[in-house]
Amino acid sequence: MFEQQGTKGAFGDNPKVMFFLGLFVGISSITTLVLALILGALLTGKTLPLLNPGSGNAQVAVAAQPTADPIIPDEIPALPVKEVDASVDNIKGATNAKVTLIEYSDFECPFCARHNTSMDQVMLDFPNDVRLVYRHFPLSFHAEAQKAAEASECAAKQGKFWEMHDKIFAANESGTMSEDEWKKAARAMGMDGSKFDNCLDSGETAAKVMQDLQEGSAAGVGGTPATFINGQLVEGAVPYETLKAIIESEINL
Numbered sequence: 001m002f003e004q005q006g007t008k009g010a011f012g013d014n015p016k017v018m019f020f021l022g023l024f025v026g027i028s029s030i031t032t033l034v035l036a037l038i039l040g041a042l043l044t045g046k047t048l049p050l051l052n053p054g055s056g057n058a059q060v061a062v063a064a065q066p067t068a069d070p071i072i073p074d075e076i077p078a079l080p081v082k083e084v085d086a087s088v089d090n091i092k093g094a095t096n097a098k099v100t101l102i103e104y105s106d107f108e109c110p111f112c113a114r115h116n117t118s119m120d121q122v123m124l125d126f127p128n129d130v131r132l133v134y135r136h137f138p139l140s141f142h143a144e145a146q147k148a149a150e151a152s153e154c155a156a157k158q159g160k161f162w163e164m165h166d167k168i169f170a171a172n173e174s175g176t177m178s179e180d181e182w183k184k185a186a187r188a189m190g191m192d193g194s195k196f197d198n199c200l201d202s203g204e205t206a207a208k209v210m211q212d213l214q215e216g217s218a219a220g221v222g223g224t225p226a227t228f229i230n231g232q233l234v235e236g237a238v239p240y241e242t243l244k245a246i247i248e249s250e251i252n253l
Contacts, residue, residue: 078218078219080219081228082215082219084102084131088208089135090152090161090162090165091131091132093123093127093131094131098130099131099229099251100133100228100230101119101122101247102133103119103133103225103226103228104135104216104221104226104227105135105136105137106138106145107145107149107152107168107177108143108148109172111237112169112224116169122240122244122247125244126251129247135215135216137213138209138213147182147200149205149209150205150206151168151182152164154182154186154205155182155196157195158191160189167182167185179200221233223236229243
């Protein structure tokens with residue numbers, strides 16, 4: 001027969017001693033566990049589920065560690081639109097006009113083509129009271145817009161900005177925009193074709209176009225067309241009657 005060997009502890013087999021010893025060990029283990037849970041909750045900011053003798057499932061909230069609010073930068077305020085500079089700006093209309101329209105536009109934008117028709121009507125209706133300033137704001141998703149803007153500035157070097165401006169918008173509406181089209185137009189307008197070609201091919205006027213775009217962005221332009229009427233920004237191709245009412249109110253101030 002194989003007999004299992006028994007052992008006795010230091011306290012023998014006294015049941016009372018064994019009961020209190022077990023109770024002490026159990027309480028110590030629970031206390032250690034609770035302390036560990038509380039410490040973990042304090043570190044993580046979580047809520048501890050503890051037994052509630054009244055309901056059996058209450059939660060004791062542990063205060064989360066304070067965190068700093070995210071820093072959200074204030075919106076950068078728009079700068080005033082750049083003053084008109086006759087040495088660099090393309091200007092049409094009366095020099096001493098009461099109302100100045102500074103138009104930021106994209107030659108390939110269909111809304112700008114519509115707005116251009118309104119601008120032509122403005123100049124017909126207010127020949128002595130309005131001057132129009134055209135500035136560039138070519139949008140990146142219009143493939144022909146940048147070079148069209150450069151072409152108009154190359155034409156400006158030969159005194160033909162507004163003629164090229166009108167030609168480009170006509171090509172926008174007919175769907176015939178291309179660099180070759182601008183080169184042919186330059187010759188048809190009596191420009192020096194070689195000088196125009198060199199200007200356009202080299203990107204000679206690209207910096208001027210980019211400067212307009214950056215200054216427009218700083219002044220709050222986010223899309224095209226955008227027109228400042230005596231400094232007041234009017235966004236989009238608004239109805240002609242809206243433009244007319246604003247202009248008339250400026251004239252009558």
